[in-house]
Amino acid sequence: MTVAFFSGKRRRAAATIGAVSAGLLVLSACEKPTPLATVTVGSESVNSEAACYNDGKPIKESLVQDCLNKDSGKTVKVALDDKIRFGVDPEIAENGWTLFIGGQPAEQEPYKKTYRSIPASAFFTSQTGETASKTKISIVETDGKKLIGIWLFTLEKK
Missing domain, CATH: 1.20.5 (Single alpha-helices involved in coiled-coils or other helix-helix interfaces)
Incomplete structure (x- = not known):
């Protein structure tokens, strides 16, 4: 039955x-999710989607400063003798990317690889020789002229 x-x-x-x-x-x-950017210190990794992204097209210039000044929810604690590893998705590296420190470009030419390491001390020592306790870092995808994506992180000194 x-x-x-x-x-x-x-x-x-x-x-x-x-x-x-x-x-x-x-x-x-x-x-479609935005590409990811990753910051790694030792065994701690933090990744983030873009704070500003326009599907691979340039961000309007009127929005760039607002994007760079946004508060970052991703914080990584570092010691001055640590190496900081920055990684990006291959599609970001294809265009090129650069680091901004405190909203200002730290480099002239876009980097075209997916990974790089920089000593933490480079981000905390000012031109006057003083060390800050926090530094805002932006990974910026650029084609050399226009900004395409912005990923935000904060480095905090241990």
Whole structure:
């Protein structure tokens, strides 16, 4: 003897709800995430999606300073003798990327590789020889003229 668990109406309603749920799931999966940038110190890694990103197209110049001045939720604690490793997704490296310190470019030419290491002391010693306790770092994807994406991190001295 076979027993029906649902009546015909309930089965159709369940099928409809299932189809709608599956459709919404597919649509939500269509949103493409931004590429990631990663900062690693020792065995601690912090990665972030872009604070500002325009799907690989240049960010409007009127928005750049606001993006660079945003507060960063990603903080990495470092000692002055640590090496800081910066890593980016290959699509960022394809265009090129540079580091900004405190909202100002630290380099002239975009870097075209996915990974680089820099001593932490380079980020905490000012031109006057004083050391700061925190430094805001931005990884900026650029094609040499326009900024394409901005990833924000804060380095905090241990």
